Amino acid sequence: MSTPKPESPLEAALAGVPAQFRKRLIASYESLKREHAEARYEAAGLAAGKFCEISLRLLQHVVTGSHTAFGTKIPNFADECRKLGTSPAGSAVESLRTVIPRALVFMYTMRSKRGIGHVGGDIEANRIDSATLARLADWTVCELVRVYHGLSLEEAQDLIDTLATRSLPDIWEVAGKKRVLREGLSASQQTLLLLYSDPSSYVLAEDLCDWVEYSQPSMFKRNILRPLHKKRLIELDEDSSIVYISPTGVREVEQSILKATAV
Numbered sequence: 001m002s003t004p005k006p007e008s009p010l011e012a013a014l015a016g017v018p019a020q021f022r023k024r025l026i027a028s029y030e031s032l033k034r035e036h037a038e039a040r041y042e043a044a045g046l047a048a049g050k051f052c053e054i055s056l057r058l059l060q061h062v063v064t065g066s067h068t069a070f071g072t073k074i075p076n077f078a079d080e081c082r083k084l085g086t087s088p089a090g091s092a093v094e095s096l097r098t099v100i101p102r103a104l105v106f107m108y109t110m111r112s113k114r115g116i117g118h119v120g121g122d123i124e125a126n127r128i129d130s131a132t133l134a135r136l137a138d139w140t141v142c143e144l145v146r147v148y149h150g151l152s153l154e155e156a157q158d159l160i161d162t163l164a165t166r167s168l169p170d171i172w173e174v175a176g177k178k179r180v181l182r183e184g185l186s187a188s189q190q191t192l193l194l195l196y197s198d199p200s201s202y203v204l205a206e207d208l209c210d211w212v213e214y215s216q217p218s219m220f221k222r223n224i225l226r227p228l229h230k231k232r233l234i235e236l237d238e239d240s241s242i243v244y245i246s247p248t249g250v251r252e253v254e255q256s257i258l259k260a261t262a263v
Helices: 019-037 041-064 077-085 094-114 125-149 153-162 187-196 205-212 217-230 247-261
Strands: 171-174 177-180 234-237 242-245
Touching: 019 041, 019 125, 041 077, 041 094, 041 125, 077 094, 094 125, 177 187, 177 205, 187 205, 187 217, 187 234, 187 242, 187 247, 205 217, 205 242, 217 234, 242 247
Parallel strands: none
Antiparallel strands: 171 177, 234 242
């Protein structure tokens, strides 16, 4: 018997958003975060476009009482966002009328004009663009949580920080450390799971060693990190001792570790 997919924690955080927008918004947001984390930048750009269009429809509904129907093309995205800013001041809170729309215009412009999948240039812009889109989506969702959940900006940020797309009940954060609560995992599997829980940033090798409670840092690097690096599951910088999970490592966690140990 298949296990039903757990409800996203964002469902509760955005409970005040009408369901027809909420479910689509969460799905597009999580898709954007997932595609970016797995280095599928063109797919992340497509998800960002959907996120912007759904967000605009929500804002239209809140500010004006009507919105562009789903399935109907938005004629000019930037113009529709600007219309929200010219609505009467009392029609909605300032953030929904002017601030979020401006962020959405920037996101939509980057997604459309930069192309995400473009070729050329002196640097690899795909990753930079995709990361920018992901962070702007984080900010937009944070603002919506702040408005609809009645929280301060700091409280909303704290909540968003705990509502990562990769919400893993097996990872416990306590006193500045992380612990793997799932039993039966090897040190290598725990390391990958810890890195997977926050794929957008690096982790110091000594922190991973501490979190896994390995005996010695030098042995941890020799026995765990270097073999994982050799398999291209992680990127280990020997000079700085910082560690990133790779797209291959992400697949290993999702296709092997999580599925094999799922209840």
